[in-house]
Amino acid sequence: MKKIIITLTALICTASVINAQKLFSRAAYLGFYSNTKMEDIKADNNKANVVLDVPTGAIEISGLVKSFEFEKALMQEHFNENYMESDKFPKTTFKGKIDNLAAVNFTKDGTYNSKVTGDLTMHGVTKKVTVDGIFKVAQGKVTCESKFFVVPEEYNITIPNTVRDNIASKIEITFKANLEELKK
């Protein structure tokens, strides 16, 4: 009888843990960094959303283009008006999956390198990308981060010759998030 109760409790517990295995953040960080000899351009967005489904390794990220903050107001205006056209394409999204999900143990402390493949949508253009992701598990808290490069031209963003020297041909994108358990 006792055994059965233990088995049942264990079963219910595992079930609830796995059920709760959706992690999220509403304050994920997206960084934009362009480095050239002429100037460095940096922008931060601390309002991105991310949801990670642990059992399947599916991950989705979205950020509002208008939430990127630049040091110079004019840069921010040009970013929104001339390059990203944020009125037409308000969001940038990534929908993908962890390729090596088996190598990431979300229940054990550690740092796990992973590959994440998915669709990156920006300026209305969707491209399949594979990026390096790092998952860190410490005391039950999961953080994830990734750094990769995008080429503006691949997303139909044209940069006029007059400012070509000021904007890097590859823009470094940083993603960081402290994930919390998603309770429904």
Place this chain on the structure above:
Amino acid sequence: MNCTPKTLRKGMLIAFLFFIFNQATTAQSDTSEVDLLSLLGEEEEINYSSAAFKSTRVINGHSIENVASGVLDFRISHRFGFINTGFYEAFGLDGATIRLGLEYGVNDRLMIGAGRSSFNKAYDAFFKYKILRQSTGKKNMPISLSWFSSIVCNTIKWQFPERENYFSSRLFYTHQLLIARKFNDKLTLQLSPTAVHRNLVRTKAEANTVMALGGLGRYKLTQRLSLNAEYFYVLPNQLADQFRNSLSLGVDIETGGHVFQLHLTNSTSMVEPGFVTESVGDWMNGDIHFGFNISRVFTVVRKKEAKDW
């Protein structure tokens, strides 16, 4: 363990629970395929419309745009002579009036500025305050509304120095509401009800306080080029016959930190009392000035670095 009915029942219960659990997990991974982000729910933000115009001026008149907070705008504005002065005057290029201005964004809503025009040797100071900002999302606001006030002091020598002249006669006040809507990423239209008060007028027949309505707009041709137009209609029976409504057409060209505005206008002055109430040019007659505004912005106060990770 004996296979009593009791244990059997328990065994069935376990099997049943396993079944439910499996169902639950499969069902869950099914929904996750659909849209994970929708689980967060739509947290609506206020989406303020921005860049209704490329510059703080449409041509002569103020646009709904302010200089951004902490940014200094150095403006150089020129109006050459009338085009119909012909080849001898290089179609107006020989004579020019100029306004130099320094304008600053105090915060997200308030900008202030001062300038000096060669026309009437006028000094001007103004403020422009954003009362309403067009937005969608959590807050839906169909228009932007700003308040503009300025004071202009003409320092040109008195026309009749022999009579008693008062300093107050040099002063002009303008109050203006700017009502604008950015209809889409290309088209913005603006109405500017305007009141210009002149302490001294030439004749009794002229109104001291002149009421006018400005209609202004821009249409973006490409990302960096827009077509602008503005017209200030002065309500009848306020001005002497030689004065005409101000009509201007132009283009904005944006290059990095500069905006170049090139235009044709029948107004010589670049401040409100001048172009609203003292425009003498007649478009039909070829009394048209070619002119330009150049705006160069400098970031004086940098935004605080966003939370660094």
